[in-house]
Amino acid sequence: MQIVSTHKATDFDALASVIAATLVYPGAVAVLPRLVNPNVRAFLSIHKDLFPTLTPAEVNLAAVTALVVVDTNRWSRLDGLAPLAQRRDVAITLWDHHADEGDIQAGWRCVERTGASITLLVDEIRRLGKDLSPIQATLFLIGLYEDTGNLSFPATTPADARAAAFLLEQKADLNILGTFLRPAYGEKQKNVLFEMLRSACRQRINGFQVSIARVKVDGHVDGLAVVVQMYREILNVDAAFGIFHTADGQRCMVIGRSQVDDLPVDGLMRSLGGGGHPRAGSAMLKGVNPKTVEKMLRDLLAGNRQTSVQVGDLMSFPVFSVTSDTPMTAVAGILRRKGCTGLPVVDSGEIQGVISRRDFRKVRKAQQLKAPVKAFMNTQVITITPEQSPLQAARVMVKHDIGRLPVVDLDQGKLIGIVTRSDVMMYFYDLLPA
Numbered sequence: 001m002q003i004v005s006t007h008k009a010t011d012f013d014a015l016a017s018v019i020a021a022t023l024v025y026p027g028a029v030a031v032l033p034r035l036v037n038p039n040v041r042a043f044l045s046i047h048k049d050l051f052p053t054l055t056p057a058e059v060n061l062a063a064v065t066a067l068v069v070v071d072t073n074r075w076s077r078l079d080g081l082a083p084l085a086q087r088r089d090v091a092i093t094l095w096d097h098h099a100d101e102g103d104i105q106a107g108w109r110c111v112e113r114t115g116a117s118i119t120l121l122v123d124e125i126r127r128l129g130k131d132l133s134p135i136q137a138t139l140f141l142i143g144l145y146e147d148t149g150n151l152s153f154p155a156t157t158p159a160d161a162r163a164a165a166f167l168l169e170q171k172a173d174l175n176i177l178g179t180f181l182r183p184a185y186g187e188k189q190k191n192v193l194f195e196m197l198r199s200a201c202r203q204r205i206n207g208f209q210v211s212i213a214r215v216k217v218d219g220h221v222d223g224l225a226v227v228v229q230m231y232r233e234i235l236n237v238d239a240a241f242g243i244f245h246t247a248d249g250q251r252c253m254v255i256g257r258s259q260v261d262d263l264p265v266d267g268l269m270r271s272l273g274g275g276g277h278p279r280a281g282s283a284m285l286k287g288v289n290p291k292t293v294e295k296m297l298r299d300l301l302a303g304n305r306q307t308s309v310q311v312g313d314l315m316s317f318p319v320f321s322v323t324s325d326t327p328m329t330a331v332a333g334i335l336r337r338k339g340c341t342g343l344p345v346v347d348s349g350e351i352q353g354v355i356s357r358r359d360f361r362k363v364r365k366a367q368q369l370k371a372p373v374k375a376f377m378n379t380q381v382i383t384i385t386p387e388q389s390p391l392q393a394a395r396v397m398v399k400h401d402i403g404r405l406p407v408v409d410l411d412q413g414k415l416i417g418i419v420t421r422s423d424v425m426m427y428f429y430d431l432l433p434a
């Protein structure tokens with residue numbers, strides 16, 4: 001007797017892989033763990049007759065001569081099949097897409113890092129030239145979409161997309177798919193919520209009850225907005241924030257939920273480069289330390305500009321500048337001596353323009369070098385004010401592809417400093433208050 005089985009808390013990728021394996025190995029019996037995910041349970045309750053499965057208790061292990069394991073590589077993840085691990089007379093086959101090395105020693109294995117394990121089995125079915133029923137194709141596509149986030153997760157491979165195309169050719173039904181695939185509050189979301197609650201603390205900031213949780217998440221987890229919503233409700237605070245970051249801290253997702261009109265989160269999220277509604281907002285930050293993000297968020301909540309770092313704290317001053325009637329020859333000399341790529345042009349404290357090495361390309365004749373800088377300077381100057389945040393400075397630099405921003409006092413319109421790309425980078429990477 002040959003059986004096929006998969007991991008506990010069976011998801012659609014696992015169920016699809018089990019059913020697909022029974023097509024690749026005709027006569028093999030599908031054995032499902034007792035514990036399957038709720039949406040898989042719902043699917044099976046409707047499709048039971050089409051996809052007959054046994055529970056581990058219904059299998060006579062003594063009669064098993066071959067075991068096919070799909071979507072896991074660990075004995076501990078299987079349900080009730082551990083005795084087979086000791087048996088030498090059981091031929092074991094493994095189909096899996098997990099990168100880590102498990103403890104299931106298979107005589108034959110197909111292990112590739114696809115987005116879903118069903119992709120590997122669909123490839124095999126296609127190679128064998130087998131046709132699928134529309135219902136089989138639908139189940140397989142649900143599994144494929146669930147594990148790849150509709151082919152959007154970073155782990156998705158071209159093979160996954162090809163498998164999806166094949167399943168659509170086999171008449172997978174996208175309408176049925178939608179009803180079972182709705183990303184609900186599942187295992188991953190529950191784990192994130194528990195993690196947030198473990199470190200939860202309520203604080204009074206600026207008169208509001210607020211809670212901020214910083215959580216490391218592995219790969220993509222959808223439905224985090226729902227998690228933050230639940231977190232806020234459980235703690236019963238005015239506003240709650242989740243800072244979700246990858247292990248390397250390179251990507252940081254901030255999600256905020258507010259319950260009170262006086263504390264709109266969309267403005268806060270805009271300050272972090274995101275947006276939203278007064279009661280719900282989010283921001284995605286890249287290359288910013290999660291601790292720095294938390295500090296920025298706290299400062300924004302406190303509305304305390306004195307404690308938060310501003311462009312005025314990073315800028316250098318006094319600024320070396322030239323007046324608008326300085327001849328181009330003199331400017332060229334200054335740029336060379338200072339070793340800089342550009343200079344602000346300032347008359348009585350007010351910025352008139354910027355002259356950069358690039359502008360010298362506009363000089364056609366040697367005679368023109370005697371002309372004043374105002375004839376060649378760029379008058380479309382992008383500036384920033386000292387009260388703005390380092391993040392805003394970074395965004396302006398990225399948007400306009402410029403490495404230095406003159407800092408202008410908003411009231412007087414005077415040039416008071418200059419902030420460079422490296423100043424901003426120094427802030428994000430080095431200024432990490434303990």
Ligand SMILES: [Mn+2]
Nearest residue numbers: 013071117147
């Ligand atoms: Mn999987």
